[in-house]
Amino acid sequence: MKTILVFFFLIFSLVLKAQNLVLNGDFELYDTCPTNIGSVNGYLQSGYCPFWEGTTDYYNSCDIQPNPCSDYGHVGIPLNSAGYQYAQHGEGYIGLFIYYGSEENYREYIVLPLTIQLTKDSVYNISFFVSKAETFGMVSDGIMVSFTEDSVPILPGFDVLPLNGFKMSDSPVIDYTNWVQLKKQYKAVGNEKFMVIGNFKPNSETYFEQGDFLPWMCNGNIIGYENDAYYYIDNVSVELNSERDFFPNVFSPNSDGINDRFVNLIYGYTIIQVEVFNRWGNRVYVSHDTEVSWDGTFHDQLCNDGIYFYSGLIQNNTTGEIITKQGAVSLIR
Numbered sequence: 001m002k003t004i005l006v007f008f009f010l011i012f013s014l015v016l017k018a019q020n021l022v023l024n025g026d027f028e029l030y031d032t033c034p035t036n037i038g039s040v041n042g043y044l045q046s047g048y049c050p051f052w053e054g055t056t057d058y059y060n061s062c063d064i065q066p067n068p069c070s071d072y073g074h075v076g077i078p079l080n081s082a083g084y085q086y087a088q089h090g091e092g093y094i095g096l097f098i099y100y101g102s103e104e105n106y107r108e109y110i111v112l113p114l115t116i117q118l119t120k121d122s123v124y125n126i127s128f129f130v131s132k133a134e135t136f137g138m139v140s141d142g143i144m145v146s147f148t149e150d151s152v153p154i155l156p157g158f159d160v161l162p163l164n165g166f167k168m169s170d171s172p173v174i175d176y177t178n179w180v181q182l183k184k185q186y187k188a189v190g191n192e193k194f195m196v197i198g199n200f201k202p203n204s205e206t207y208f209e210q211g212d213f214l215p216w217m218c219n220g221n222i223i224g225y226e227n228d229a230y231y232y233i234d235n236v237s238v239e240l241n242s243e244r245d246f247f248p249n250v251f252s253p254n255s256d257g258i259n260d261r262f263v264n265l266i267y268g269y270t271i272i273q274v275e276v277f278n279r280w281g282n283r284v285y286v287s288h289d290t291e292v293s294w295d296g297t298f299h300d301q302l303c304n305d306g307i308y309f310y311s312g313l314i315q316n317n318t319t320g321e322i323i324t325k326q327g328a329v330s331l332i333r
Contacts, residue, residue, distance in 0.1 A: 021118075027044060028166065033063060040057065054157070056109065058094055059075045060082055061077040061092070064076060066164075082213075083136075108198060123266060127237045131231065139208065143199070146207075155274070170263050174212070174256070175257060262285075269317060310326065
C-alpha cells in the first residue's frame, strides 16, 4: 500500500510540473465556428484580440468550404485564404500579422489568460509553434511575448501595444511547410495573469526580409501580399520550470531559421559579460551586451562542429545579484 501511495504521489508531482498554464493554448475550444478572417473575438474561447480593426484570425477545420477562391476570407484547415497548413495539434490555430508594410504600425495580437498568476522570481518555460503563411512575402524576427497582470482592453482601431515584450527568436522563421517550435524561459515579475503574443515594436524597429512568396491565382486574380509578414501560431504553452537554463546546450547555425544562434534564454536577467571558448581554450566570442547572440563564427570564419565552453556574469534585474554561469554548448550545423 505504501509503495502504491508513493507511486501515485510521484505521478501527481510530474503532472503538476508539466501543467500548461495557458487556457485553450491549442485553440481547440470555440463558441462559434469561424467562417471568415478576423474571427477571433466572439468565436474563440478564452483568447481574444485587443483591437477591433487589428483583427487576428482564427482557423478551424470546422469551416469546410473547400475553395478559398470562391469564398475569399475562408478560414478552414488545411486550405485557407492565407495558405495551406494543417494544425500542429488538433483542429485549430490562429494567424496574425507581425509586420505589415502597407500601413504603418498595423498590429495584430492574441491575449491568452493563464489559469493561475505567475509567482515572483519563478522561472517558466514558454513555448509555441509557428509557421509562415505562404501567400505572404516577408519574414520577421518580431514574434514577441509579454505578460501582464491585468487584461488588455479591447480598443477601436489598431496600433503597437505599449508593452515590454521579448523576442521568441533572434532570427526570422522562414518555414511555410513545417511548424517550428519557439522556446524561451521567463523569470516572473509576479502576479502576471495574461500572456500576449505579437510584435511590440514599431515598423522602424522591426527587422524583416524577403522570404519565399507563393501567391495563388484565383479566378484570374493574384492572391498574395508580398510586403507583409504573417504567421500561423498553435499549441501555446507556459509551464513552471524548476531548473534555470540560462543558455542552450546545443545550437545549429545553418541559416534555417531554427536555433541558429547561441543566445541567452531567460528574460529578467541582464548580461554583463559572456565569453565562449573552444576546446583548446581559445576565446571565439565575447559579449558585453544585454543580449547574447553568437552565430558560430570567429573572425568571419565558420567554427567547426563540436563542444564549446562558456562563462558568463549575469545580473538579476530584481535583486541586483550577480551570478557566474558556466557550461558547455554543442555547435552542430
